[in-house]
Amino acid sequence: MTEVSELALPVFNFDNTFARTLEPFFVSWKAAEAQSPRLLQFNQELANELGLDAGALNTEAGAAIFSGNEVPTGSTPLAQVYAGHQFGGFSPQLGDGRALLLGEVIDSNGRRRDIQLKGSGKTPFSRGGDGKAALGPVLREYLIGEAMHALGIPTTRALAAVTTGEEIYRETVLPGAVLTRVASSHIRVGTFQYFAARQDTKNVKTLADYCIERHYPQLKDNDNPYLAFFDAVADVQSALVAKWMGVGFIHGVMNTDNMTISGETIDYGPCAFMDAYSPKTVFSSIDTHGRYAFGNQPSILVWNLARLAETLIPLIDPDTDQSVNILTERVSAIPSTHESYWLSEMAKKLGIQTATREDDALIKDFLTLLNDDSVDFSLAFRTLSGILRKNKKEAEDLYKNTSAFDEWVNRWTRRLKKNEDSPEQIADAIDQINPIYIPRNHMVEAALAAAVDATDMTLFSKLLSAITKPYDEVADASDYSLPAPKSDVPYQTFCGT
Numbered sequence: 001m002t003e004v005s006e007l008a009l010p011v012f013n014f015d016n017t018f019a020r021t022l023e024p025f026f027v028s029w030k031a032a033e034a035q036s037p038r039l040l041q042f043n044q045e046l047a048n049e050l051g052l053d054a055g056a057l058n059t060e061a062g063a064a065i066f067s068g069n070e071v072p073t074g075s076t077p078l079a080q081v082y083a084g085h086q087f088g089g090f091s092p093q094l095g096d097g098r099a100l101l102l103g104e105v106i107d108s109n110g111r112r113r114d115i116q117l118k119g120s121g122k123t124p125f126s127r128g129g130d131g132k133a134a135l136g137p138v139l140r141e142y143l144i145g146e147a148m149h150a151l152g153i154p155t156t157r158a159l160a161a162v163t164t165g166e167e168i169y170r171e172t173v174l175p176g177a178v179l180t181r182v183a184s185s186h187i188r189v190g191t192f193q194y195f196a197a198r199q200d201t202k203n204v205k206t207l208a209d210y211c212i213e214r215h216y217p218q219l220k221d222n223d224n225p226y227l228a229f230f231d232a233v234a235d236v237q238s239a240l241v242a243k244w245m246g247v248g249f250i251h252g253v254m255n256t257d258n259m260t261i262s263g264e265t266i267d268y269g270p271c272a273f274m275d276a277y278s279p280k281t282v283f284s285s286i287d288t289h290g291r292y293a294f295g296n297q298p299s300i301l302v303w304n305l306a307r308l309a310e311t312l313i314p315l316i317d318p319d320t321d322q323s324v325n326i327l328t329e330r331v332s333a334i335p336s337t338h339e340s341y342w343l344s345e346m347a348k349k350l351g352i353q354t355a356t357r358e359d360d361a362l363i364k365d366f367l368t369l370l371n372d373d374s375v376d377f378s379l380a381f382r383t384l385s386g387i388l389r390k391n392k393k394e395a396e397d398l399y400k401n402t403s404a405f406d407e408w409v410n411r412w413t414r415r416l417k418k419n420e421d422s423p424e425q426i427a428d429a430i431d432q433i434n435p436i437y438i439p440r441n442h443m444v445e446a447a448l449a450a451a452v453d454a455t456d457m458t459l460f461s462k463l464l465s466a467i468t469k470p471y472d473e474v475a476d477a478s479d480y481s482l483p484a485p486k487s488d489v490p491y492q493t494f495c496g497t
């Protein structure tokens with residue numbers, strides 16, 4: 001048998017600015033040896049986008065790289081340091097406890113992307129953890145990240161999932177796996193907090209300069225680049241959370257170490273898509289007080305950004321009081337920034353391309369109907385197009401109080417008459433923004449169970465293809481569009497990634 005180390009390793013054109021520029025922000029590290037790595041899932045389309053040789057990676061050599069056993073030329077594996085508020089309490093020392101940044105590549109669109117292994121073994125930041133990841137959560141992150149991408153929501157993405165051949169220990173013994181994750185960077189609010197908590201203003205400034213250069217180069221010549229940087233992060237995060245609210249996505253663990261500077265969704269641990277609409281929906285088993293409930297996400301957004309603002313105080317103005325005043329004002333403006341993104345997102349879901357203030361009541365009254373009758377969030381929006389195509393039944397069947405729904409439909413259709421577009425055009429636009437296929441919890445669980453318990457990837461592959469074309473209805477796929485059969489046991493997700 002050919003030894004993997006004798007194989008010519010596929011080429012990555014690494015250009016590692018993080019490793020070159022941010023010495024105090026990481027430790028160089030090597031992945032733990034995986035016993036018998038096997039490439040279970042490979043993202044051909046993403047590999048092409050990254051300018052990688054997909055054919056050469058979808059092989060034994062790829063499995064060796066994506067398990068961490070082989071370090072490709074130009075890679076400088078490192079574990080990043082960060083801190084963070086977890087469920088409101090500050091942890092001054094976190095970091096990549098089971099992840100390694102392999103390096104950065106420039107993709108075919110000229111964008112710089114991190115390539116990171118997750119589940120690659122202990123690092124100096126592992127605290128009590130084993131540094132490993134189980135197959136189920138790795139495939140879950142793969143699926144949900146790809147679903148989010150297909151829904152047009154900024155996100156990290158999965159390039160590969162490898163099984164390591166090892167058993168790892170959670171509540172039960174599980175197969176070990178490594179996820180290769182691609183992000184526009186892995187810098188978090190918590191990265192800023194690490195240095196700010198140590199009153200290390202020099203390094204906060206180094207990090208801010210690096211982030212501006214990498215993510216917001218247009219701000220370099222601004223009068224106050226650090227304030228402009230804060231506004232930019234607040235803006236992308238406000239838009240991101242509005243998009244989550246538009247698809248019923250519950251992140252589940254919006255700690256400050258899980259909130260990126262780039263505005264991408266990161267860390268798909270206990271996340272899930274809401275089925276029946278209720279702002280109080282919580283799926284995570286550890287979120288006992290509902291801090292990260294669906295309807296709380298916009299306030300947590302503001303809370304997290306306030307933590308970022310605190311780290312920037314020394315950079316905004318030499319006078320601390322003045323800095324605090326300026327930043328406080330900026331933080332106070334975030335709710336209205338988020339609300340305007342939300343209004344525009346939700347109005348589009350109703351077929352209204354240009355939202356006005358009055359549309360706010362129309363949207364909120366619709367959500368009240370969904371809440372009152374526990375209507376499936378995704379189907380409620382998707383079936384609106386049917387009404388415009390003179391097929392009201394599918395929508396109406398979702399409601400108990402059909403007269404309240406009919407009344408709302410009358411208001412909504414009156415509002416749509418102000419559009420220039422024909423009902424058929426509006427119906428098409430509604431179908432283009434409201435997915436018919438989301439990763440429904442019971443379908444995700446079934447796909448992961450088959451993969452983990454029976455090494456059968458058939459359900460995973462089918463689900464992946466449905467959710468990566470989320471707007472195009474296909475025949476015989478109602479399993480993927482319908483809510484789970486009613487169950488007495490509420491759905492729960494677990495953080496044990």
Ligand code: AMP
Binds near residue numbers: 098126129258269495
């Ligand atoms: P998360 O909840 O996945 O965002 O992780 C929070 C922190 O715990 C991060 O610093 C992770 O690196 C660390 N962590 C999570 N799981 C493990 C593990 N199995 N081994 C070591 N560190 C871990």
Ligand code: MG
Binds near residue numbers: 257258267
């Ligand atoms: Mg995390």
